[in-house]
Structures are given as C-alpha cells and as structure tokens.
Amino acid sequence: MDATDEERLTVTGHGFNTMHDTLGLSRMPQDVMHTPQNINVVPQALMRQQNVKSLDEALRNVPGVTASIGEGAGGMNGDQFLIRGFQAQNDIYEDGLRDFGVYSRDSFNFDSVSVIKGPSSEVFGNGTTGGAINMVTKTPGLQNHYSSEFTGGSGSYYRGTLDINQKLDSSTAFRLTGMGDEHNVVGRDFIYSHRWGIAPSIAFGLGKRATLVLQYMHQQENSVPDFGVPVVTKPGASYGMPITEYGVKRTNWYGTNNDQNATNDNMETARFTYKVNDHITIYDDLRGGQYYRTFAASKATCDTTCVNNYFNGDPAAALVARSGPSGAGNGTGPGTYMAPLPYEQKSWSVQNVASMVANFNTGFLRHQLVAGFDIERVNDVRSQSTYLNPKPYASLVNPNPYVGNLNLVPGDSNPGGLVSLGALHAKDHSSGYGFDTGLFLFDQIWLTKWLSVKGGFRWDRWQTSYNLTGGDVAKNPDSHFHDVSGVFNPNVSLVATPDEHQTYYFTWASSTTPMGMYVTNGSVPIRPGTNSFASPEKSQLYELGAKYSLFHDRIGATASLFRLDKGNTMNADPVTGEVQGSSDRQRNQGLELSVGGIILPGWNITATYALYDSDTTYSATKANRGKNVQYVPHNQATLWSVYNAFAHTPYNISFGGGVTWRQHVWLNTANTLRAPANLDFSAVISHRFDRHWKVSMNGYNLANRLNYQSLFSNRATPSAGRMFLGEVSFTY
Known part of the structure; x- marks a missing residue:
C-alpha cells in the first residue's frame, strides 16, 4: 500500500489517522475519537509499511508496552506484555474476546491492533490494570481481492502470506488468510522459529439486518525459547546490568539442545449481529479455544563466583547454571536439575458475550445504552517432566548448547527431580479452571449537543480452582484450592465534543484482578496463605485527555494526562514463579501524546511520546518505598514517516523510516538492576510496478x-x- 493509497483511505476514516476507526468490539461502540480513554491504534497501513510479522512487532509502535519473558517452574513464554508497567498477559483479546493461549501471535490475520490504556474492567471484566490489547481480525467483504506476499532476507528469513476474499452472492462472502514463516534470529545463536497458520472465515447477511460471521484460526509453531542473558552487578557498581554490557557476546545463548517450544493453537468464533431497528442492535459473540504446548527452556544464573571470575581476570572460569536459583560456583558437581522443568500443557476455553446497544431519547436527553452479559470458562492441565541427568554448567563467555540426552522422564516416575514450590511442595501434575459470569451496564447521556456524561459498572462472579497432585504424596500431600468471589467495578466519564473534529474528556475507572486469574498463562496461578484470595489486586485510573481530527481528517492527534494507582500488588517470585499477593501500592502517572496522518499528499507520519513518573508509594519493605515501578521508563517515543515520490509514474519510489526509543528501566522493585536504553532505527524503500x-x-x-x-x-x-x-507482493 503506497502513501497515496493511504491518503485516500484516511479520508474515509482509516489509514494513519485512526480517530474515526472503530475498536472492533460491541461493548465499545464509539470510534477512537469519541471513546473517553487513551487508545493507541496500529493500523493496517502502518503494519504493511513496516512489514510487521507479529503482535510483538506491532506493539513496538505503542509507548508504554513492554515485552517480558515468563518465569518460574513452568517457565511461561509466548506473548507476555506489560502496559504502563503492569502485567497484561491475560489482557489480550481478539475481536473483543479473550485469547487465553500462551503462544507468539503472528500478524497474518490482523487488520489492526488497538491498545486501550488504563483499567477497563467495566468492559473486559477482571484484569486490565494497565490496559487491554485488542486485535481486529480480517473478515470477509463483498469486494473480491486476491493478494500474496513473499519475504526473504537476513537470518535465513523466509515468509509467505496469502489473503483471498471471494464474494459468493449479494450478501455472502468467504475469506482465507494463511502464513508460513521460517527464520533464525540475527545476533542470537541457535534461536529459530518455524510456524504456519491458516484462518478461513465466511460471512452471511452482509449489508442485511442480521449478519453472521464464522471464523477459524489455527497457528502452529516449533521454536527455541530465548530466556536471554543474566543481569549481574559488577564489583563496585551501584546497580546491575545485562552481562552483555560488559563485553560478553550478544550472540551467547545459554540453553541446551533439549530446549523446545511447540505450540498448537485453535480458535473457533461465531459473531452474530442483528439490527432490531434504527435504535437497537443486538450482538452475540461466541468463541471456543483449544491450546496445546510442549515446553522446555533454560535460564542462566551467574552467581557471585561467576561475577568475580569474569571481572577479576579469569573469565574462562566464569560458569553459569542453566537452571535453578543458585549459580554454578566453582563448577563442582555435574550440573543442576532445577527449574524451569519441561512440561506439557493442554488448555481449553469457551466464552460468550451478548450485548445490546440502544440509542434513544428521554425528553431532551439523548442516550446510548450498552448492556449485556459475559460468561467464560477456561481449563488448564499441565504435566511436569524431569531430567534424570543434570544440565551441565555453561561457560559464561563461550556456552555450548550440545549437552547430549538429558533423559527426560515423566515427573511421577522421578519425584525426587521435581522442584519444590515452597508451601505448594513438589508436584508433577496441576489442573485448574476459572469460571466468570459478568453483567455490565453503562449509559452515555448527552446533556447538551456537545456535553455528555458516561457511567456504568460491571459485576463479576469469579470462581477458581487449582489442584496440585502427584509426586511423593506420602511426603507432600496433594493440594486443592477453591474460591468464589464477587467483584464490582464502576466507571464514569465527562465528555465534551464542541464539534465533530475534537473531543475532551475526564475519566475515572477501576479494575480488579483476583488471585487465580492467570489460569493458562501464569506459572503458578495461586499460592496458599491469608492473602491468596482475600486481597485481590485493585487499580484506579484518573485521566484527562483531548483528541483531534484536523485538516479535513488528514491528521489525528491525542494528548492525555493520567494517574494510575494500584494496590495489593501481585508479584511473581523470580525463582519459583509463585504469584504472591502483597500489600504494596504502586503509582504511575504521566503524559502521553500521539499524532498520525497525512502531512501532504503522499507523505504519512506516525509519532508518539510518553513521559512517565512512577513509584512505589507503599511497601512492607521500607527500602522499596519511593522506588520506580519495574519496567516503566521515564521517557519513551516512536516516529515513523514515509514519502511516496513521483506517484503514478513508472519511476515512483516510496522511502522513509523511523526510530523507537525507550529510556532505561529498572528490573526489580529495589531498583538495583536495570536494562539500558533502547534506540532502534529502521527504514523502508519500495517501488510499485503497476x-x-x-x-x-x-x-x-x-x-x-x-x-x-x-x-x-x-x-x-x-x-x-x-x-x-526484501518483499515481493501482488494484489488483484
């Protein structure tokens, strides 16, 4: 898609000015401009210029979103994101329905990606402390088109995509998207990913009062997980940094040839819309999901002996342990048996969201009422395995992944090799479920043509269960946990729209994350103790914002000031992965700006900036009070711009590029370990033959x-x- 094409699309509410884009979910019927919350949209036009290939790559355009890697005995991986510094791995949605899978999401079926900042429990239910990520998928339309893209390049990169849309009759259409992707990672030894996916869909009743869209998505991947490099504190330094900041090669990978990540993910979706009349529309969205995973990973620990050997003149003697909380020391013994241990995971989910959007008047007041219910159930079963042979220690400087066969066996046949998770003990089998019933109601009332109040609530009944069985039962009895809780989350907004090109708002919103929320994508969803269920994580948002669509809708711009307070913070133990409730209170506040659109014919721009001021306002550990919140940078910015020169001529050329920048972030609550600033320059050049x-x-x-x-x-x-x-693409 050239910038000239994008300019034409912008005028109709798409392209780089996303102010008039819809969010792709019935519970939020207004467009971005008129929704009183900060929303960052990564449109299709931007993803195609950047050749985006995954959800992770798309979200690099959004300030405040950070990728994190899973931890603990289960060693969770896949897409694990933080929004404004707070966990969001359970807040990933596709067309407004929760995606419970633990996998790396390819973008082959994305039409756009939105990040709805701040607590949104009144819409999505439990969670969404930092916000929610919603992927809008490609669906059938009544205009035939056929397209394909072939990509190849550095890191033995080979990729192909297919997108076919076929009109079947005046109101029925079929669409098929597919992808095959195989690549290594430039600058990382032994890391690769092989994946493929397919997503057929069919729509009935397009343009009619009743519309039904049926979708299926299958994605399968075989890859090697990369748990990175250890963060160490150099003797005499006031804080720690990744070991690669001190001369260790960035290519070093500390895994073994036994590591693997094999995923198989499937989702079936039915979305029904019925327009009762000009005032009332009914929606019903139903999805089932099945997720399978086989996982084995390694994580490097460089202890004090390792650090001293490396920095004090004997780097060849610096050894790391590939598992467990302790390092290799002087290398005595054959190695370690500890976490993360391999496991197999089988999960399934079903969710149904029914809603009604009603537009009506009561006297001189105009209303838009949204009401409905949300029912979801998710089940998870995991079987832990162990190694009979230890993982050998690795050289910090020159690690060797070829350690031979470690003799993988089921955990119940080797109870002594299981990892103890504190009060949860050493168990080889876990199962759990979460069952949520939610009712929501919110109404936007226009007091005048330009001034409105929006308010509402969502009530949830959250039921969760978690069971740990197997292992040495005589020594460690099986454990069973169960809880039922009710959660109420209100929100209110004041919205001013002087005209169709500007919106001003103030929003207060709340969210609740009960313990046991992360059924499929937490290493250990809960732990016993007085705070396990009694103290859910709660957050509140105060936000003042403005949105503009300028220059005949060519340019969209947003600005927001916010304060986000979180109490009873949940933390994952860095060794065991146990999710632990705490009395800590955290705050992140700041300014977020964005602009996107067409500057001049053929010239598009997208830019964002975020200024954050975060701190731990209270902690039982007094030394942590006043420290910055983990993973929250003080400053962050992105810029992308492309110009299409000599459009509609044989010698047309599009060229441009951008930069993403993130200031350093602290990696722990004590602010003693940190990751340096990121600065990434990228560019694109393209030519259209016809x-x-x-x-x-x-x-x-x-x-x-x-x-x-x-x-x-x-x-x-x-x-x-x-x-x-390099990419070759064709569209007909």
Whole structure:
C-alpha cells in the first residue's frame, strides 16, 4: 500500500489517522475519537509499511508496552506484555474476546491492533490494570481481492502470506488468510522459529439486518525459547546490568539442545449481529479455544563466583547454571536439575458475550445504552517432566548448547527431580479452571449537543480452582484450592465534543484482578496463605485527555494526562514463579501524546511520546518505598514517516523510516538492576510496478545497536541485530 493509497483511505476514516476507526468490539461502540480513554491504534497501513510479522512487532509502535519473558517452574513464554508497567498477559483479546493461549501471535490475520490504556474492567471484566490489547481480525467483504506476499532476507528469513476474499452472492462472502514463516534470529545463536497458520472465515447477511460471521484460526509453531542473558552487578557498581554490557557476546545463548517450544493453537468464533431497528442492535459473540504446548527452556544464573571470575581476570572460569536459583560456583558437581522443568500443557476455553446497544431519547436527553452479559470458562492441565541427568554448567563467555540426552522422564516416575514450590511442595501434575459470569451496564447521556456524561459498572462472579497432585504424596500431600468471589467495578466519564473534529474528556475507572486469574498463562496461578484470595489486586485510573481530527481528517492527534494507582500488588517470585499477593501500592502517572496522518499528499507520519513518573508509594519493605515501578521508563517515543515520490509514474519510489526509543528501566522493585536504553532505527524503500505488483526492502536496527527486547527481574534478552528483508507482493 503506497502513501497515496493511504491518503485516500484516511479520508474515509482509516489509514494513519485512526480517530474515526472503530475498536472492533460491541461493548465499545464509539470510534477512537469519541471513546473517553487513551487508545493507541496500529493500523493496517502502518503494519504493511513496516512489514510487521507479529503482535510483538506491532506493539513496538505503542509507548508504554513492554515485552517480558515468563518465569518460574513452568517457565511461561509466548506473548507476555506489560502496559504502563503492569502485567497484561491475560489482557489480550481478539475481536473483543479473550485469547487465553500462551503462544507468539503472528500478524497474518490482523487488520489492526488497538491498545486501550488504563483499567477497563467495566468492559473486559477482571484484569486490565494497565490496559487491554485488542486485535481486529480480517473478515470477509463483498469486494473480491486476491493478494500474496513473499519475504526473504537476513537470518535465513523466509515468509509467505496469502489473503483471498471471494464474494459468493449479494450478501455472502468467504475469506482465507494463511502464513508460513521460517527464520533464525540475527545476533542470537541457535534461536529459530518455524510456524504456519491458516484462518478461513465466511460471512452471511452482509449489508442485511442480521449478519453472521464464522471464523477459524489455527497457528502452529516449533521454536527455541530465548530466556536471554543474566543481569549481574559488577564489583563496585551501584546497580546491575545485562552481562552483555560488559563485553560478553550478544550472540551467547545459554540453553541446551533439549530446549523446545511447540505450540498448537485453535480458535473457533461465531459473531452474530442483528439490527432490531434504527435504535437497537443486538450482538452475540461466541468463541471456543483449544491450546496445546510442549515446553522446555533454560535460564542462566551467574552467581557471585561467576561475577568475580569474569571481572577479576579469569573469565574462562566464569560458569553459569542453566537452571535453578543458585549459580554454578566453582563448577563442582555435574550440573543442576532445577527449574524451569519441561512440561506439557493442554488448555481449553469457551466464552460468550451478548450485548445490546440502544440509542434513544428521554425528553431532551439523548442516550446510548450498552448492556449485556459475559460468561467464560477456561481449563488448564499441565504435566511436569524431569531430567534424570543434570544440565551441565555453561561457560559464561563461550556456552555450548550440545549437552547430549538429558533423559527426560515423566515427573511421577522421578519425584525426587521435581522442584519444590515452597508451601505448594513438589508436584508433577496441576489442573485448574476459572469460571466468570459478568453483567455490565453503562449509559452515555448527552446533556447538551456537545456535553455528555458516561457511567456504568460491571459485576463479576469469579470462581477458581487449582489442584496440585502427584509426586511423593506420602511426603507432600496433594493440594486443592477453591474460591468464589464477587467483584464490582464502576466507571464514569465527562465528555465534551464542541464539534465533530475534537473531543475532551475526564475519566475515572477501576479494575480488579483476583488471585487465580492467570489460569493458562501464569506459572503458578495461586499460592496458599491469608492473602491468596482475600486481597485481590485493585487499580484506579484518573485521566484527562483531548483528541483531534484536523485538516479535513488528514491528521489525528491525542494528548492525555493520567494517574494510575494500584494496590495489593501481585508479584511473581523470580525463582519459583509463585504469584504472591502483597500489600504494596504502586503509582504511575504521566503524559502521553500521539499524532498520525497525512502531512501532504503522499507523505504519512506516525509519532508518539510518553513521559512517565512512577513509584512505589507503599511497601512492607521500607527500602522499596519511593522506588520506580519495574519496567516503566521515564521517557519513551516512536516516529515513523514515509514519502511516496513521483506517484503514478513508472519511476515512483516510496522511502522513509523511523526510530523507537525507550529510556532505561529498572528490573526489580529495589531498583538495583536495570536494562539500558533502547534506540532502534529502521527504514523502508519500495517501488510499485503497476496497480498489482510491488517490491520493497525493510531495514531494522540499522545501527546494529545492542538493545533488549524481553525483560524480567534478573535477565534480559538481546534484540535482533541489523537485518534486511526484501518483499515481493501482488494484489488483484
């Protein structure tokens, strides 16, 4: 898609000015402009210029979103995101329905990606402390088109996508999207990903009062997990940094040839819309999901002996342990048996959201009422395995992944090899479920033509169960936990719209995250103790914002000031992965700005900036009070711009690029470990032969800078090095 095409689309409410984009879910019927909350949209036009290939890549355009890597005995991986510094791995949605899978989401079926900032429990239910991520998928339309893209380049990158839309009759259409992707990671040894996916869909009743869309998505991947490099504190330094900041090669990978990440994810969706009359529309969205995973990973620990050997003149003697909380010391013994241990995971989910949107008047007051119910159930079963042979220690400087066969066996046949999770003991089998019933109601009332009040609530009944069985039952009896709780989350907004091109708002919103929320994507969803269920995590948002659509809808701009307070903070133990409730209170407040659109014919721009001021306002650990919140940078910005020169001529050329920047972040609550700033330059150049054929070249991390993509409390994963990808695409 050229910038000239995007300009035409912008006028109709798409392209780079996303102010008039809908959010793709019935519970939020207004467009971005008139929704009283800060929303960042990554549109299709931007993803195609950047050759975005995954959800992670799309979200690099959104300030305040950070990728993190899972932790603990289960060693969770897949898409693990933080929004404004707060966990969001359970707040990923597709077309407004929760995606419970633990996998790396490819973008082949994305039409756009939205990040709805701040607590939104009144819409989504439990969770959404920092916000929610919603992927809008490609669905059938009544205009035939056929397109395909072929990509190749650095890191043995090979990728192909297919998108076919076929009109079947005047109100029925079929669409098929598919993807195959195989690549290594530039600048990281032994890391690769092989995945493929397919997503057929069919729509009935397009343009009619009743519309039904049926969708299926299958994605399968075989890859090697990358848990990064250890963060160490150099003797005499006041804080720790990734070991790659001190001369260790960025290519070093501390895993073994036994590590693997095999996922198989399936979702079936039915979305029904019925327009009763000009005032009332009814929606019903139903989804079932099945998720399968086989996982084995390693994490490097560099202890005091390792650090001293490396920095005090004997780097060859510096050894790391590939598992467990302790390091290798002087290398005595054969190695370690500890976490993360391999496991198999089988999960399924079902969710149904029914809602009604009613537009009506009571006297001189105009209303838009949204009401409905949300029922979801998710089940998870995991079987832990153990190694009969230990993982050998690795050289910090020159690690060797080829450690031979570690003799993987089921955990119940080797109870002594299981990892003890504190009060949860050592168990090889876990199962759990979450069952949520939610009722929601909110009404926007226009007091005048330009001034309105929006308020509402959601009530949830959250039921959860978690069972730990197997292992040495005589020594460690089986454990069973169960809880039922009711949660009420209100919200209110004051909205002023002087005209169709500007909106001003103030919003107060709340959210609740009960213990046991992370059924499929937490290493250990709960732990016993007085705070396990009694103290859910609660957050409140205060936000003042403005949104504009300027220059005949060519440019969209937003500005927001916010304060986000979170109490009873949940933390994951960096060794065991136990999710623990605490009495800590945290605050993140700041300013967020964005602009996007067409500056001049053929010239598009997208830019964002965020200024954050975060701190721990209370902690039982007095030394942590006043410290910055983990993973929250003080400043963050993105810029992307492309110009299409000599459009509609044989020698047309589009060229441009951008930069993403994130200031350093602290990795722990004590602010003693940190990841350096990220700075990434990228560029694109393309040429269109005619209306159908196009060639392009994208460059990423052009400065080959050592950046860090995934973060956790004691490790960081180096981002890919400089890479170039060429693409040939055709559309008919």
